[in-house]
Amino acid sequence: MIHAFVLTLLLVATPAWVTPPRLQEVETVLGPKLYRDGDVIEITEVLSTSPQLEQGDTVVVKGRVRLDSKVNATLSLLLTQTKGDGFEETEVSQTKSVSQGLQDFELKILIKHQGALHLTLYDTTTGKSFGGTYFGTAVQMANIAGWNLRYYLDD
Template sequence: MTRNLAVAFLVLTSAAWAAPPKLSPVETTLGPKLYRDGDVIEITDVRATSPQLEQGDTVVVKGRVRLDSKSAAKLCLYLTQTKGSGSEETDAAQEASVASGLQDFELKTTIKHRGVLHLTLYDAKTGRPFGGTYFGTAEQMKGIADWKLDYYLKD
């Protein structure tokens, strides 16, 4: 009987360990942003494992993107590190191919380093960024309020 209880305990606890993290709505503030004429990224929903949007949190961002300046691009949910080496591992859930026009998106990441999140459009051919927006907590956005994104508009 004791062995059966131990097996039942292991089965129940292993299921809890395997459960995905609980995501809750998070209030975010927009930070620096810059787009080419006709392009825009609109964030409609941010959910995360904590409202701090910090290292270790899983984040899901939903929204709409309008692409008018190019026929195709890659929309990415990335993190600009404020501490660390700057190198960042990525996975497929952080990126979406977008075509000219308006479309919905959903991107997901786990924050692996200290930094600030951004949604950025990258040229499908060259890989160069050409528009985007930073977002996060009000405190995070205060810390980067003076960041310039002029390089988005350089060809």
């Protein structure tokens, strides 16, 4: 009798154990940003498994990108590590090829280190970054408020 009760309890509770955390809309703050003339990235929605946007969270960012300064680029959702070795594997879900004009995007990242999230445009030929924006919680953005992104404009 007790065994049947325990088995029933396990069968009922098991879905809660295997169900991944749900994505929910979270409020974010923009941090340092810099673009070439005509380029811009607009974040319209951020979904995350927690509002802290921290190590272990899955984050989905939706928005629009306008590319004017180049014919093609790669838009990437990445993390600049504030603690760690600086090395990061990039998943397919973190990048999107974009072409001149306005288009929507949806990118996804699993945060594997402590750091600051950013959306950045990269030259498809050289791989060099040429514009982007940091975003995160108010505390995260206060911690990086002084970061200089002038290198985005270097040729």
